[in-house]
Amino acid sequence: MKVFQGLSELEAAVGTHLGYGDWHRVSQDQIDQFAEATGDRQWIHVNPGKAAAGPFGGTVAHGFLTLSLIPMLTESVYTVVGLAMGVNYGANKVRFPAPVLVDSRLRAGIELTSLTPASLGFQVVSKVIVDIEGSAKPACVAECVALLVP
Numbered sequence: 001m002k003v004f005q006g007l008s009e010l011e012a013a014v015g016t017h018l019g020y021g022d023w024h025r026v027s028q029d030q031i032d033q034f035a036e037a038t039g040d041r042q043w044i045h046v047n048p049g050k051a052a053a054g055p056f057g058g059t060v061a062h063g064f065l066t067l068s069l070i071p072m073l074t075e076s077v078y079t080v081v082g083l084a085m086g087v088n089y090g091a092n093k094v095r096f097p098a099p100v101l102v103d104s105r106l107r108a109g110i111e112l113t114s115l116t117p118a119s120l121g122f123q124v125v126s127k128v129i130v131d132i133e134g135s136a137k138p139a140c141v142a143e144c145v146a147l148l149v150p
Contacts, residue, residue, distance in 0.1 A: 002078040061100040073108035089145040098137035105133040121149035
């Protein structure tokens, strides 16, 4: 994990790749729980029998499940000392280039693209790429925005 001693050190890292988070296996149970929480129970996600005969040969995670895993997938990449808090502010752009098959392993890498003053602190924008182990294409590419409050 990279540890930045304040926002000035983080600002000096703009334009660099900060590293990768830990691997995480996406289980059918996690997919099912996400389906229940969101009401998205499409067969491609929750019906292993039917999905086995489908286009991917098995169930796949929801794209928004993959997106929602980004905080967990990136928490081990870096931290900034001296913050009161950091909060998710949204995403400017999100794409899902490849499906996440059940039991796939994912990890995320972060490229810090900007750090700008905001009303409560600083807005940090990062390009996050969620990799699928063994896949040439990523599961998700997102431009994530966070608010960092000193």
